[in-house]
Amino acid sequence: MAAHSSSHAAGGEELNYLNWKTGLWSWLSSTDHKRICFLYLYSIMVFFILGGIAALIMRTELATAGPTIPSIVKDPHTYNVFFTMHGVFMIFLFVVPGIPATLGNFLIPLMIGAKDVAFPRLNLFSWYLYVFGALCGGIAMMNPVDTGWTFYAPYSTTTSTNVSLMVFAAFILGFSSILTGLNFLVTIHQLRAPGMTWMRLPVFIWASYATAVIQTVATPVVGMTLLLVIAERVFGAGIFDPTKGGDPVLMEHLFWFYSHPVVYIMVLPAFGVVGEIIPVFSRKPLFGYQMVVYSSVAIAAVGFIVWAHHMFVAGISDFSAKFFSIVTFLVAVPTAIKVFNWVSTMYKGSISFKTPMLYAMSFVFLFMVAGTTGIYLAMLGVDVYYHDTYFVVAHFHYTIQGGAVIGLIAALHMWFPKMSGKMYNETASKTAFAMLFIGFNLTFIPQFILGMDGMPRRYYDYPVEYQTLHTLSTIGAYLNGLGYMFALLNLAWTAKYGKVKAPRNPYNSKGLEWQTASPPPHENFDTQPVVTEDPYNYGTPHHA
Amino acid sequence: MAHGNHHSHDEVGHVVPESLFLKVLIALLVLTVVTVAAAQVDLGKWNIVGALAIATVKASLVIYFFMHGKYENRIIWTYILIPFILLAIMIGGVFTDDPFRSRPQPVQVTQQS
Amino acid sequence: MGKDKDVMSSNAAVAEHHHVAPGDPPHIHHMDSKTAYGAAKLGMWLFLATEVLLFAVMFCSFAIMRYYHLSEFHDASHHLNLKLGALNTAVLLFSSYTAAVAVTKAQRGDNKGVIRNFGISFACGLIFLVVKTIEYTGKAEHGMFPFVWNEHFYEYKNFLGLYYCMTGLHALHVIIGMAVMYIYGIRPAMHNRYSGRYYTPVELGALYWHLVDLIWIYLFPLLYLVG
Numbered sequence: 001m002a003a004h005s006s007s008h009a010a011g012g013e014e015l016n017y018l019n020w021k022t023g024l025w026s027w028l029s030s031t032d033h034k035r036i037c038f039l040y041l042y043s044i045m046v047f048f049i050l051g052g053i054a055a056l057i058m059r060t061e062l063a064t065a066g067p068t069i070p071s072i073v074k075d076p077h078t079y080n081v082f083f084t085m086h087g088v089f090m091i092f093l094f095v096v097p098g099i100p101a102t103l104g105n106f107l108i109p110l111m112i113g114a115k116d117v118a119f120p121r122l123n124l125f126s127w128y129l130y131v132f133g134a135l136c137g138g139i140a141m142m143n144p145v146d147t148g149w150t151f152y153a154p155y156s157t158t159t160s161t162n163v164s165l166m167v168f169a170a171f172i173l174g175f176s177s178i179l180t181g182l183n184f185l186v187t188i189h190q191l192r193a194p195g196m197t198w199m200r201l202p203v204f205i206w207a208s209y210a211t212a213v214i215q216t217v218a219t220p221v222v223g224m225t226l227l228l229v230i231a232e233r234v235f236g237a238g239i240f241d242p243t244k245g246g247d248p249v250l251m252e253h254l255f256w257f258y259s260h261p262v263v264y265i266m267v268l269p270a271f272g273v274v275g276e277i278i279p280v281f282s283r284k285p286l287f288g289y290q291m292v293v294y295s296s297v298a299i300a301a302v303g304f305i306v307w308a309h310h311m312f313v314a315g316i317s318d319f320s321a322k323f324f325s326i327v328t329f330l331v332a333v334p335t336a337i338k339v340f341n342w343v344s345t346m347y348k349g350s351i352s353f354k355t356p357m358l359y360a361m362s363f364v365f366l367f368m369v370a371g372t373t374g375i376y377l378a379m380l381g382v383d384v385y386y387h388d389t390y391f392v393v394a395h396f397h398y399t400i401q402g403g404a405v406i407g408l409i410a411a412l413h414m415w416f417p418k419m420s421g422k423m424y425n426e427t428a429s430k431t432a433f434a435m436l437f438i439g440f441n442l443t444f445i446p447q448f449i450l451g452m453d454g455m456p457r458r459y460y461d462y463p464v465e466y467q468t469l470h471t472l473s474t475i476g477a478y479l480n481g482l483g484y485m486f487a488l489l490n491l492a493w494t495a496k497y498g499k500v501k502a503p504r505n506p507y508n509s510k511g512l513e514w515q516t517a518s519p520p521p522h523e524n525f526d527t528q529p530v531v532t533e534d535p536y537n538y539g540t541p542h543h544a
Numbered sequence: 545m546a547h548g549n550h551h552s553h554d555e556v557g558h559v560v561p562e563s564l565f566l567k568v569l570i571a572l573l574v575l576t577v578v579t580v581a582a583a584q585v586d587l588g589k590w591n592i593v594g595a596l597a598i599a600t601v602k603a604s605l606v607i608y609f610f611m612h613g614k615y616e617n618r619i620i621w622t623y624i625l626i627p628f629i630l631l632a633i634m635i636g637g638v639f640t641d642d643p644f645r646s647r648p649q650p651v652q653v654t655q656q657s
Numbered sequence: 658m659g660k661d662k663d664v665m666s667s668n669a670a671v672a673e674h675h676h677v678a679p680g681d682p683p684h685i686h687h688m689d690s691k692t693a694y695g696a697a698k699l700g701m702w703l704f705l706a707t708e709v710l711l712f713a714v715m716f717c718s719f720a721i722m723r724y725y726h727l728s729e730f731h732d733a734s735h736h737l738n739l740k741l742g743a744l745n746t747a748v749l750l751f752s753s754y755t756a757a758v759a760v761t762k763a764q765r766g767d768n769k770g771v772i773r774n775f776g777i778s779f780a781c782g783l784i785f786l787v788v789k790t791i792e793y794t795g796k797a798e799h800g801m802f803p804f805v806w807n808e809h810f811y812e813y814k815n816f817l818g819l820y821y822c823m824t825g826l827h828a829l830h831v832i833i834g835m836a837v838m839y840i841y842g843i844r845p846a847m848h849n850r851y852s853g854r855y856y857t858p859v860e861l862g863a864l865y866w867h868l869v870d871l872i873w874i875y876l877f878p879l880l881y882l883v884g
Contacts, residue, residue, distance in 0.1 A: 237818030
């Protein structure tokens, strides 16, 4: 890949996208995809912290049987409010925009050799929509919603809390997501550099493409469903409310029609990130590139026909439950293909255990746990027992935290030199990784056992027999939280005060984004890059 | 719509003559009359099948001619068809459920606001 | 802003390269015009796909509710005014035709033709909304409207609830479509902006208007004819 760019100003300071304009307004009005990445990054981190605090409050309350912190968690309703806050903030405001809106924004144009996304102003507009939705959500929490993030009818259509405003916020956030996805789809279709054929696209681009398809075509479904919830609340449309002849389970169907694919919005980009990291740090071509590509597309497609496996105990018919149980097993096939590909890439590679690689390897491990426990839950008979227990909670967090969030942190480390122009401190990052990894497993392994012992989820209190495991889980949660704090503060501090300047291509990667300056100039590349070979040609004779 | 900062494209897309559009309009109006007429006859469940079939013919005419679908490439056709496929999956999936369970009985409400 | 002006003025070449202007303009040669046209069109079709899926939820709900309340749906649908519904169908089909013609006019550089044809579509949109208002007020007088439900029609509520959600959202799209036709079609055409080389907004505006028509093509038989 021959793309040489230099953006040296004639005298002194080197101009890049970070410093070519200054002032807060130059950021808030910027249509530069690299700057929009940071707008999203800072905003989603606010909600990551708020959602994290809600989680720690719940874990503190659950540390001992009986009331633990009655001054904060007064009653079960308050506890419900905290888990709703945790769910809504983490899902709608942190993980869904998560990798696509931040790293996707930053990397897609760079990786395909474009100057920006297809519709830069629409891209900025998406961020403002996100902010508007976030404000609505924040205001809705003044009269806190206690439905959980799934807004199940008929409770959501009858409770007196601020559900209408909260689901409206989710609707707006959905539109932000739709417009981002649409923008990426058009970008990938139209703006690839000369020579960047579909089978030369980095796997992160393929993963982002599959993600963008889901964002664009699944999100409207939940948006409309939530509007119908508002219609039901405001004038009794008689669609979801059983007292008016409606069908509440229909709402659950429509909700999961989006919200199952949405877990692939969360985790597919993380697959892409891992697929980028492993070849670089193993110095080997990605094993089975085409299979990785097709499995991304297959996951996105299969994701649309398995939704009712979230509803096995919600009162759906036996026939429906059997059908969705069987098709759910299909998901395991493409995901397993991906795991085999990552592991085979590492096999006999010359692996260097840099921080991004550690995160990527832990991702593979954690996602394996998530995937195999997912198979338990796909089994109808087993799920009926496990469904409303901590087993599901643990499985979900292995998927989303162990998958999507670890993927995001891995990506932030991987592309940190490119984004900030600095090198992070390897020792500090590895320490943070260790805390995070141990804390995470300490939180959720006890929850698997709790679930198998029959501890129901969403409960404010429990019999004293469960206390040891709950206490362990709480300790783990605090360690996990500290790990995240340390990892992120380390990056933030380095970006601002770090002394070690990052070279153009510190990992000796073949990716197009590494061929331009660190940080890149406003225009990304000074000359139009032309792509002449496949993306992961490591270890071939002339690319040692 | 954001469309970059260039206000011209070199190749003119397919120019469809107005006369063709007029023919399509007449066809659409005729089909509307047909569907209204057909609804006056009680054909049982075939009423809805017929009405939706005619509507689909009309929709196809609109997409194919009015919306220039005839001249679009495979990518655009993919994204024309995806929503309809998803709608079919959605309805199909929900219908694996409701017809196979007991009907929810409406609760008698005495006070109506 | 002061600081970056200093940086810029210190190097004319860089300043030219980054074309300093307020508000961070799009990149020079971000896309060539043909790519921009393709991108805009693909973007619009994707957006239309999301719109179809918004309505898909209500079509799915309609199917299920109709399954549960078949006879009520049948009776309730006879309370709708078939004549007004058919009139609105014809009005929308005709407006769709003129919108399609407007694109041809734009491609031929006939800005007056764009104004004329989009103007007719716009007027048809107004007629549609007036007729819809007449229908709604008629329903409200009989207590078949949100907030003024008459106990007598209680069993029609599922049908009418969906009817108002579907037609209400559709009417909102009519209004948006009219705004799009005015802002991106009629107004620029008044300044003779369109030619055979550039007519993207006319085509996109027309696409949006056809979608409005497309949705109605399904709403009309479902709501007014078979119920």
